[in-house]
Amino acid sequence: MASIAVIGGTGDLGKGIARRLAKAGHDVTIGSRKAEKARTIAEAMEGEFGHGANEDAAQGKDIVIVTVPYESQEATLTTIRDKVGDAIVVDTTVPLMPPKVMRVQLPSAGCAALEAKAILGDDVRFVTAFHNVSAHLLDSEDYVDCDVLVFGDDIEARKAVVELCPGMGLRGLSGGSLANSAAAEAITSILIYMNKTYKADGAGIRFTNLAEAPTIP
Amino acid sequence: MASIAVIGGTGDLGKGIARRLAKAGHDVTIGSRKAEKARTIAEAMEGEFGHGANEDAAQGKDIVIVTVPYESQEATLTTIRDKVGDAIVVDTTVPLMPPKVMRVQLPSAGCAALEAKAILGDDVRFVTAFHNVSAHLLDSEDYVDCDVLVFGDDIEARKAVVELCPGMGLRGLSGGSLANSAAAEAITSILIYMNKTYKADGAGIRFTNLAEAPTIP
Numbered sequence: 115m116a117s118i119a120v121i122g123g124t125g126d127l128g129k130g131i132a133r134r135l136a137k138a139g140h141d142v143t144i145g146s147r148k149a150e151k152a153r154t155i156a157e158a159m160e161g162e163f164g165h166g167a168n169e170d171a172a173q174g175k176d177i178v179i180v181t182v183p184y185e186s187q188e189a190t191l192t193t194i195r196d197k198v199g200d201a202i203v204v205d206t207t208v209p210l211m212p213p214k215v216m217r218v219q220l221p222s223a224g225c226a227a228l229e230a231k232a233i234l235g236d237d238v239r240f241v242t243a244f245h246n247v248s249a250h251l252l253d254s255e256d257y258v259d260c261d262v263l264v265f266g267d268d269i270e271a272r273k274a275v276v277e278l279c280p281g282m283g284l285r286g287l288s289g290g291s292l293a294n295s296a297a298a299e300a301i302t303s304i305l306i307y308m309n310k311t312y313k314a315d316g317a318g319i320r321f322t323n324l325a326e327a328p329t330i331p
Numbered sequence: 332m333a334s335i336a337v338i339g340g341t342g343d344l345g346k347g348i349a350r351r352l353a354k355a356g357h358d359v360t361i362g363s364r365k366a367e368k369a370r371t372i373a374e375a376m377e378g379e380f381g382h383g384a385n386e387d388a389a390q391g392k393d394i395v396i397v398t399v400p401y402e403s404q405e406a407t408l409t410t411i412r413d414k415v416g417d418a419i420v421v422d423t424t425v426p427l428m429p430p431k432v433m434r435v436q437l438p439s440a441g442c443a444a445l446e447a448k449a450i451l452g453d454d455v456r457f458v459t460a461f462h463n464v465s466a467h468l469l470d471s472e473d474y475v476d477c478d479v480l481v482f483g484d485d486i487e488a489r490k491a492v493v494e495l496c497p498g499m500g501l502r503g504l505s506g507g508s509l510a511n512s513a514a515a516e517a518i519t520s521i522l523i524y525m526n527k528t529y530k531a532d533g534a535g536i537r538f539t540n541l542a543e544a545p546t547i548p
Contacts, residue, residue: 216507216508216511217507217508217510217511218441218442218510218511218513218514219510220437220441220513224435224437225435248540259539259540260539260540263521287525287529288524288528289521289524290433290434290520290521290524290528291433291434293434293435293436294433294434294435294517294520294521294524296435296437296513296517297435297514297517297518297520297521300511300513300514300517301514301518303507303511303514304480304506304507304511304514305538307505307506307507307511308504308538308541308544311505311507312504312541312542312543312544313541313542313543314540314541314542314544315540315542316540317538317539317540317541318538318539318540319536319537319538319539320536320537320539321522321525321534321535321536322476322477322534322535322536322537323465323476323477323531323532323533323534323535324525324529324530324531324534325529325530325531325532326529326530327525327529327531
């Protein structure tokens with residue numbers, strides 16, 4: 115079992131990830147910009163959670179998962195980059211630009227993942243994941259009919275995050291190099307569009323025809 | 332039933348699309364850069380197909396489907412743009428840049444779809460589709476376990492192409508605005524990566540949890 119911080123862990127996505135990781139037996143710490151808010155949320159959740167300001171929560175962990183809106187990504191990563199040490203940092207950021215969230219608008223660097231990598235520097239072990247899972251389904255007992263794509267250039271780190279998924283009731287799949295995050299980041303806008311167009315309560319994606327992929331939980 | 336040209340219809344993707352459309356009862360013409368090649372392929376295929384040079388095949392049709400490699404996209408669209416008239420032009424182009432085809436490398440315009448739109452101009456009715464279906468599965472009798480995303484800003488045209496899919500044994504889904512093509516274009520590199528990584532013979536994608544989407548054939 116791993117020690118895991120969920121940075122910005124007070125939103126739906128963060129809470130959903132934290133709750134599922136704790137249920138799987140991991141030692142989970144909720145981080146927030148304000149320590150007090152992290153404490154309030156951690157105490158309100160069922161189960162045992164550590165809590166603290168983001169920069170404190172990020173220290174001394176095996177895995178640090180960042181779940182903040184795109185507009186907070188740069189500030190949050192800057193806050194934690196000198197704290198994470200050898201931890202695997204997992205960024206979930208999707209570059210949604212309200213109000214046009216149903217429109218794919220990737221940043222000029224190609225994707226938010228490459229922007230994040232530039233902020234964190236080459237010494238931080240970095241992957242991206244969880245772009246496409248519905249936050250409200252994740253933060254429930256419901257079955258999540260959606261694959262989790264994991265991207266990164268650090269193959270061991272990528273593998274570790276793929277393997278974190280089954281315990282959370284999810285199928286993790288490697289999506290290849292960090293630059294490939296662009297695909298999952300773009301898919302999120304399509305899923306938001308489909309929620310509206312096809313009356314979906316948490317549209318998702320599944321990859322098909324994979325002979326040797328992990329089984330779907 | 333519609334009159335449909337498949338431009339660059341001598342490759343696997345083009346042949347697969349042409350064959351399935353003809354089977355559905357449409358009047359299909361195979362186009363190629365060289366009229367002679369179009370004739371050879373059309374005569375070798377089971378069923379009745381028209382044939383001709385791309386610029387001739389594109390004339391007087393209801394729908395013109397472009398299936399050429401990215402490096403031929405600009406030249407091909409330039410060849411046909413003054414010929415298509417009121418037809419719906421469907422571009423299938425994915426901006427793969429060999430040899431790194433497993434890496435997402437979207438063009439600076441955001442996606443190949445927006446580049447194509449700039450070439451064709453605002454008067455051509457334009458959508459994109461069929462980015463993610465495996466060409467070799469499409470060009471066979473096999474079941475294709477993959478949704479077809481259709482993108483475009485002309486809502487009627489987009490709807491027409493979505494509705495073309497069931498006759499081809501495929502589920503078509505609207506993916507929203509033309510700019511959203513970036514998602515499907517990027518997914519193709521992920522699918523090529525998965526073919527290798529998870530030993531897939533034509534990896535695909537399905538969207539899940541859609542309450543009001545067309546049924547999967």
